[in-house]
Amino acid sequence: MLITCPYCGPRDVSEFTYQGDGNRQRPAPASQNLDAWNEYVYERLNPAGDHNEVWQHSGGCRSHLRVVRNTLTHEISSVAFARGHVAHRSPAKRGTKT
Amino acid sequence: MAERLSPLEPVLRQGSYGQFENGVGIILSETAPGSIVQLAAWPGQEKAIIAAIKKATGLALPDGAGGGVASSTKAAFGFAPAKFMVVDEAEGVAEALAKAVAPEGGTVTDLSHGRTAIRISGPKAEWVLAKFFAIDFSLVAFPVGAGRSTMHHDIFAQIQRSAADQYDVYVFRSFARSFWHTLRRGCEEVGYEVR
Numbered sequence: 001m002l003i004t005c006p007y008c009g010p011r012d013v014s015e016f017t018y019q020g021d022g023n024r025q026r027p028a029p030a031s032q033n034l035d036a037w038n039e040y041v042y043e044r045l046n047p048a049g050d051h052n053e054v055w056q057h058s059g060g061c062r063s064h065l066r067v068v069r070n071t072l073t074h075e076i077s078s079v080a081f082a083r084g085h086v087a088h089r090s091p092a093k094r095g096t097k098t
Numbered sequence: 099m100a101e102r103l104s105p106l107e108p109v110l111r112q113g114s115y116g117q118f119e120n121g122v123g124i125i126l127s128e129t130a131p132g133s134i135v136q137l138a139a140w141p142g143q144e145k146a147i148i149a150a151i152k153k154a155t156g157l158a159l160p161d162g163a164g165g166g167v168a169s170s171t172k173a174a175f176g177f178a179p180a181k182f183m184v185v186d187e188a189e190g191v192a193e194a195l196a197k198a199v200a201p202e203g204g205t206v207t208d209l210s211h212g213r214t215a216i217r218i219s220g221p222k223a224e225w226v227l228a229k230f231f232a233i234d235f236s237l238v239a240f241p242v243g244a245g246r247s248t249m250h251h252d253i254f255a256q257i258q259r260s261a262a263d264q265y266d267v268y269v270f271r272s273f274a275r276s277f278w279h280t281l282r283r284g285c286e287e288v289g290y291e292v293r
Contacts, residue, residue, distance in 0.1 A: 007163045007179050008247065009239075012232045015249060059249035061178035081179065083141070 001074050006081055007061045015059030021045070022052035022066055048072055054082060104128060105214055105274040111292060115282070118289030123222030126281065127293040129215040129266060133191035139180040139204040150198035151184055155191065166243045168260035175245025177256050180204075183245065183268070185215065214274035216281070219264035222288045227265060229284050231255065237262065253277050 001013040021044055027036040045051070053067045064082035069075070104110070106128050114122065139147040148159045157167050157174040159182065166175025172186040184191060192208035199206050218227060224235045230250045234240060245258045253276070256268040269277050282290075 009163075009234075011248070015232075059254065060247045061181075062247075063179055083179075 001076075003055065003057075003065070003067060003076055004079050005057045005060060005063065005065065006079060007063055008057060011057070011060055015057060016065075017056045017058040019054040019056050019064065022054045050077060100211075102130070102211060104130060105271045106216075106278055109275055109278055114289065114291050116286045116289045118291070121289055122220065122291050123288035124218060124220045124226055124285050124290040125223075125293055126285065126290060127217045127219075129217050131185045131187055131215055132189035132210065133184070133186040134209045134213045134215065134268065135184045135192045135195055136177075136207045136209055137182045137184065137195065137199065137204055138207075139182075140202065141180070143203045144180050146203040147180070147182060147199065150195065150200075150203065151182060154194040154198040155184060155186060157184070160243075164244045164246055166245045166258055168243050168258060168266075173243075173258055173260060173266065175243065175256075175258050177245050177247045183256060183258075185266075185268075212271055213268045214271045216267045216269065216274070216278065217260075217264065218267060218281070219261070220290075221263055222285075222290075223263050223265055226281070226284050226288075227257070227267075230281070231257070233257075235259075250277070250280070 002010045003013060003016055004010045023045060024040055026040055027033055049070060049072060050068050051071050053069055055065045055067045057063050057065060066080045066082050067076060068078045070077065110128060137147050151174055152158050155172055155174065157172060159165060159167060159174055164176055167173065174182060174184045176182050184195065192206060196206045228235050231248045233246055233248050240246065240259055242259050242262055245256060247256050249255060253269055253273045258266045260266050
């Protein structure tokens, strides 16, 4: 599997570290909304298809990346720097299902 | 300044090794630059840092991912977004850069004692590096002056192509001796010289 880092170009997956589900939305630190915290910590979509993920190019430029990976085919359909990324979808409509 | 000791000192032995009777394909050496400095720009301050590098060292960094320049005595390249490496034969470049970089522009980190610089040159240099690092070493993909961040298993490496058949590899000094042994083993298939 190759991930095309926006800075370094195509690199082997062994240079990258998976940093988790990219759909999660962290509640404000002072939030006491337990449902929101529960969703942030435990709830995952586990889609069979395109999945928003966070990866780090830990063996290269060390940038954090927003990656859309197909969980069935491992096809990477988009890679972007996580910095500056703001477009979180609402928790109810997270992820993309095939 | 504290006296610098190379981690390669106990193992670096000059001479010809491998199948050198068929010609020397690779030349290995330690360049031991006096200054190895990393600069990081705050978001949006990349141009200010590039200008500061030019002011302090005279090196004009091209814009763009991994862009760099190399001369016989100094070099600079980008190795990550908004991060740059500056290398100079002379000591004290970190101080000059710290004066040139405003606090609101970014940070300067002196790594002169933290990195070991290994120069790999010769017609088989590209071939041997391709054994270690899963990146494209062709001149089209990796032009002269450019820098790349990659790794060989757990050994992080920053690589600059300082000439068409010459690469400078910067590794953490704690990994340098181990990497040197691995590198020599990788070179054994062809003739190589340690200088």
